[in-house]
Amino acid sequence: MHAAFLAALERIVRRDAILRDETELLAYESDGLARLRERPGLVVLPNSAEEVQGVVRACHEHGVAFVARGHGTGLSGGALPVPGAVLIVLTRLNRILDVDIPNQRITVEPGVVNLEVSRSVGAHGFYYAPDPSSQQICSIGGNVAENSGGAHCLKYGFTVHHVVGLELVLPNGEMVHVGGSAVDLPGLDLVGVLVGSEGTLGVVTKATLRLLRIPETVRTILAAFESTEAAGNAVSDIIGAGIIPAAVEMMDRLTVEAAEAAVHPNFPKAEAVLIVELDGSSAEVHEQFRVVEEICHRRGGTDVLIARNDEQRARIWKGRKAAFAAMGRVSPNYYVQDGVIPRTKLPEVLRRIRELEVRSGLRIGNVFHAGDGNLHPLVCYDEGIGGQGELAEQVAAEILTYCIDAGGSITGEHGVGADKACQMPKMFGAADLETMLLVRSAFDPRGLCNPGKVFPTPRLCGEVPGPYRQHPVERAGLAERF
Amino acid sequence: MADLLQPASVDEVAHALAHASRAKLRVAVHGGGTKVGWGPPPPADVGISTRRLDAVVAHRYGDLTATVQAGATLAAVNRELARHGQWIPLDPPSADRATIGGIVATNDAGPRRHRYGTPRDLIIGIDIVRIDGTAAKSGGIVVKNVAGYDLGRLMTGSFGSLAVITSATFKLYPIPAASRTVVIDVSEDARLKGSRHLTDTRSASLSGERPFDRLDAVVSSLLASQLTPTAIELETKPLRLLVRFESIEAAATEQARQATRIAESNGAGTTIVAGADETALWEAHERRAWEDDGAVIKLTLLPKDLSATLAWLASTGEAWEMIGRAGVGALLLRVDGDAAAQARVLKDLRARFAPGRGSAVLVRGSEALKALVDVWGPPGDSLPLMRAVKQQFDPEGLLNPGRGPFGL
Numbered sequence: 052m053h054a055a056f057l058a059a060l061e062r063i064v065r066r067d068a069i070l071r072d073e074t075e076l077l078a079y080e081s082d083g084l085a086r087l088r089e090r091p092g093l094v095v096l097p098n099s100a101e102e103v104q105g106v107v108r109a110c111h112e113h114g115v116a117f118v119a120r121g122h123g124t125g126l127s128g129g130a131l132p133v134p135g136a137v138l139i140v141l142t143r144l145n146r147i148l149d150v151d152i153p154n155q156r157i158t159v160e161p162g163v164v165n166l167e168v169s170r171s172v173g174a175h176g177f178y179y180a181p182d183p184s185s186q187q188i189c190s191i192g193g194n195v196a197e198n199s200g201g202a203h204c205l206k207y208g209f210t211v212h213h214v215v216g217l218e219l220v221l222p223n224g225e226m227v228h229v230g231g232s233a234v235d236l237p238g239l240d241l242v243g244v245l246v247g248s249e250g251t252l253g254v255v256t257k258a259t260l261r262l263l264r265i266p267e268t269v270r271t272i273l274a275a276f277e278s279t280e281a282a283g284n285a286v287s288d289i290i291g292a293g294i295i296p297a298a299v300e301m302m303d304r305l306t307v308e309a310a311e312a313a314v315h316p317n318f319p320k321a322e323a324v325l326i327v328e329l330d331g332s333s334a335e336v337h338e339q340f341r342v343v344e345e346i347c348h349r350r351g352g353t354d355v356l357i358a359r360n361d362e363q364r365a366r367i368w369k370g371r372k373a374a375f376a377a378m379g380r381v382s383p384n385y386y387v388q389d390g391v392i393p394r395t396k397l398p399e400v401l402r403r404i405r406e407l408e409v410r411s412g413l414r415i416g417n418v419f420h421a422g423d424g425n426l427h428p429l430v431c432y433d434e435g436i437g438g439q440g441e442l443a444e445q446v447a448a449e450i451l452t453y454c455i456d457a458g459g460s461i462t463g464e465h466g467v468g469a470d471k472a473c474q475m476p477k478m479f480g481a482a483d484l485e486t487m488l489l490v491r492s493a494f495d496p497r498g499l500c501n502p503g504k505v506f507p508t509p510r511l512c513g514e515v516p517g518p519y520r521q522h523p524v525e526r527a528g529l530a531e532r533f
Numbered sequence: 534m535a536d537l538l539q540p541a542s543v544d545e546v547a548h549a550l551a552h553a554s555r556a557k558l559r560v561a562v563h564g565g566g567t568k569v570g571w572g573p574p575p576p577a578d579v580g581i582s583t584r585r586l587d588a589v590v591a592h593r594y595g596d597l598t599a600t601v602q603a604g605a606t607l608a609a610v611n612r613e614l615a616r617h618g619q620w621i622p623l624d625p626p627s628a629d630r631a632t633i634g635g636i637v638a639t640n641d642a643g644p645r646r647h648r649y650g651t652p653r654d655l656i657i658g659i660d661i662v663r664i665d666g667t668a669a670k671s672g673g674i675v676v677k678n679v680a681g682y683d684l685g686r687l688m689t690g691s692f693g694s695l696a697v698i699t700s701a702t703f704k705l706y707p708i709p710a711a712s713r714t715v716v717i718d719v720s721e722d723a724r725l726k727g728s729r730h731l732t733d734t735r736s737a738s739l740s741g742e743r744p745f746d747r748l749d750a751v752v753s754s755l756l757a758s759q760l761t762p763t764a765i766e767l768e769t770k771p772l773r774l775l776v777r778f779e780s781i782e783a784a785a786t787e788q789a790r791q792a793t794r795i796a797e798s799n800g801a802g803t804t805i806v807a808g809a810d811e812t813a814l815w816e817a818h819e820r821r822a823w824e825d826d827g828a829v830i831k832l833t834l835l836p837k838d839l840s841a842t843l844a845w846l847a848s849t850g851e852a853w854e855m856i857g858r859a860g861v862g863a864l865l866l867r868v869d870g871d872a873a874a875q876a877r878v879l880k881d882l883r884a885r886f887a888p889g890r891g892s893a894v895l896v897r898g899s900e901a902l903k904a905l906v907d908v909w910g911p912p913g914d915s916l917p918l919m920r921a922v923k924q925q926f927d928p929e930g931l932l933n934p935g936r937g938p939f940g941l
């Protein structure tokens with residue numbers, strides 16, 4: 052780091068908001084994808100949007116790359132530091148700025164924790180719909196960057212459906228406002244582009260979100276099945292009956308075992324456990340719940356458990372939401388994938404995954420958002436055993452090819468990040484990627500903002516597969532500077 | 534009149550655009566032509582119509598998704614999807630003529646956006662052709678997908694200024710089994726109606742701000758309730774709300790009853806409508822904003838600012854009418870009178886909104902009016918960014934020149 056750049060930073064933030072000490076930097080070397088590690092050049096912890104702007108402007112002026120980081124729970128290495136670059140950590144921007152219940156809006160800083168939003172309006176009977184399993188620890192800024200989803204997104208949509216306005220510091224240090232608190236403000240839908248752009252287009256400093264009324268009735272059913280196919284058939288029947296549940300989640304034997312060991316939800320020990328939740332008006336929920344129950348029985352569901360009260364429902368969800376973290380109980384290491392398939396392809400893809408399990412010798416747990424076809428295969432491995440880490444990585448990559456073969460996507464909610472950038476050409480052609488990079492060039496012509504994420508580069512991917520061409524910024528050597 | 538090309542394949546679109554860009558010809562894109570009045574007509578050397586690209590490419594009913602070409606009309610697509618009891622739950626005006634491409638390009642939606650949102654909320658994948666003839670896609674055929682930038686949302690509301698949309702993939706919904714609409718009359722206090730002892734002063738106050746307060750009270754109570762309407766629509770002649778519930782029979786009727794109670798407790802009169810009467814009611818509602826003469830303004834605001842805006846309009850002394858999504862804050866305002874008066878209303882209206890809290894875009898107006906006002910209104914601080922995006926996609930400004938938001 053150049054002294055002039057450091058001096059510039061010190062004029063913007065307090066000295067103790069700049070971390071340079073090796074041991075201090077250690078905590079920021081990776082995000083939720085611990086397998087990937089890099090040492091950041093330095094870490095800054097700004098305290099306000101103005102300080103963020105100052106830091107970004109200094110980066111721009113000195114040609115230093117930067118990476119935004121929320122609470123570091125991302126699972127695709129999106130907040131992985133870039134060597135020599137500044138890591139801008141937004142945890143201190145954690146204020147709720149405005150609550151407007153009559154208009155169903157809330158404006159927050161990016162470091163506010165997801166669950167905090169719902170907590171702050173719950174007493175008024177409202178909540179914030181996107182509910183990633185990490186909602187107690189992840190930030191709204193991270194959610195915006197990843198377009199995070201959750202179990203209840205089947206009915207209520209993802210982060211992008213609930214963000215109406217953003218304040219953003221552009222990579223050149225300018226601050227702009229896109230969207231607002233009213234809907235349909237004229238202009239291009241830049242909110243729609245920014246949500247899910249994985250921190251590559253700027254740093255979000257404020258977000259205005261839509262709040263929803265807590266539904267009148269919620270009913271939750273859990274049923275055990277003797278195979279994931281049988282559970283999958285039940286899901287098809289439910290959708291076929293014209294019912295859009297609030298959530299449909301499935302766990303297989305391995306993930307149920309892990310959850311049981313970690314949080315004791317008392318799930319039945321079965322090949323597949325299906326959780327279906329309906330919410331909405333009482334009249335609708337009661338009638339449709341009856342249909343769901345009938346379908347579960349007809350498709351061979353046993354051990355049917357209907358949550359009788361909030362506490363029972365909370366226990367079911369605790370078991371489901373703990374599934375990732377609980378894998379630590381059954382395997383020293385695991386690798387989470389996030390592929391998506393058209394829901395009807397579930398049996399075929401699960402069969403291929405099971406064959407792969409046998410072939411590779413690695414155990415693969417499955418927990419997924421069955422309603423929207425978002426799989427979360429958990430590939431178990433032991434870092435202590437030579438070569439297993441690499442094998443797990445190969446197995447995970449192969450699962451993604453099954454998803455693509457089935458017409459799906461390599462990521463449903465965790466993002467491409469550094470993890471899957473090299474897989475992008477399997478899903479998109481050269482022209483598709485080049486067109487997306489036009490957007491990038493409009494926002495970040497110098498390629499300083501979270502470089503090396505989302506899009507494949509020769510440095511990361513070696514010989515980039517397929518006919519992918521270099522972005523002009525890369526060709527000019529700018530993006531490869533760091 | 535410029536030449537009008539009618540390509541029948543994506544390749545033909547690409548070929549036509551590549552040729553146009555090499556020859557530096559300005560291109561105007563046409564769908565169903567239902568919104569050509571929106572914004573100034575682009576000066577063009579060649580027109581491209583998407584009309585012949587009208588196929589429903591795939592209806593994956595088990596997955597609740599469909600891929601449709603841009604030139605297909607919404608009505609035709611929904612007729613096809615209905616064979617499996619599903620639909621794209623969008624209801625902009627003139628669905629029989631409005632094309633999928635045009636609806637996406639304008640992000641147009643109707644009353645049901647209260648529940649289902651706009652095209653940007655339903656689109657999961659898009660195919661486009663850039664001005665240089667490059668065909669590209671983003672998203673895909675799965676409802677959940679965060680791989681790469683979301684070009685689908687970038688195209689929604691772009692008014693065709695960035696690329697030609699050739700097809701789009703949507704997530705679908707099951708068509709609800711039953712429907713009820715509660716007509717809520719807030720124009721006078723139903724509790725006093727029929728009373729012969731109304732004093733003159735009282736009737737005067739009834740025609741003044743009171744009905745708008747009542748409107749506000751009813752809308753606020755509906756939004757604060759746990760009812761799940763698919764639409765909360767305003768009409769101002771007479772001042773009333775149409776609140777629709779679509780679900781299974783038992784739920785639609787029960788919710789309509791509850792809405793009635795909420796409205797009545799706020800002093801409004803109610804009628805529940807079903808069947809053919811309900812269909813007719815909504816058809817008449819859809820025509821309202823566009824049928825009569827006058828300038829039409831698309832107005833967006835926060836729901837809580839609606840009644841004050843109405844009261845202010847009433848105080849201007851101009852003749853006007855408003856319809857639209859009261860619960861969402863997306864409305865259409867029709868203003869009669871001469872261009873000078875219309876311009877005054879539009880400007881004063883814009884001045885009422887703090888940045889981000891509202892907008893007023895002129896979507897239909899005489900040349901005289903357009904000479905007096907800016908169609909789009911104040912752009913905010915992100916306009917340079919929008920220009921940068923346009924510059925990247927269409928560096929020479931050949932595609933739908935001047936037609937994009939703020940003349941992009």
Ligand SMILES: Cc1cc2nc3c(=O)[nH]c(=O)nc-3n(C[C@H](O)[C@H](O)[C@H](O)COP(=O)(O)OP(=O)(O)OC[C@H]3O[C@@H](n4cnc5c(N)ncnc54)[C@H](O)[C@@H]3O)c2cc1C
Nearest residue numbers: 121122123124125129183184190192193194196200250255
């Ligand atoms: C146990 C566990 C369960 C999870 N479950 C889910 C789940 O159910 N659904 C789901 O979607 N995800 C899930 N995740 C992933 C993760 O929690 C989400 O991606 C979350 O949104 C990341 O938020 P964060 O604050 O930790 O962001 P970080 O990890 O710090 O950053 C993520 C990305 O956001 C960018 N970023 C952060 N803040 C900003 C900002 N202000 N401006 C611009 N860019 C920014 C970063 O550059 C990076 O690219 C889970 C993770 C864990 C560990």
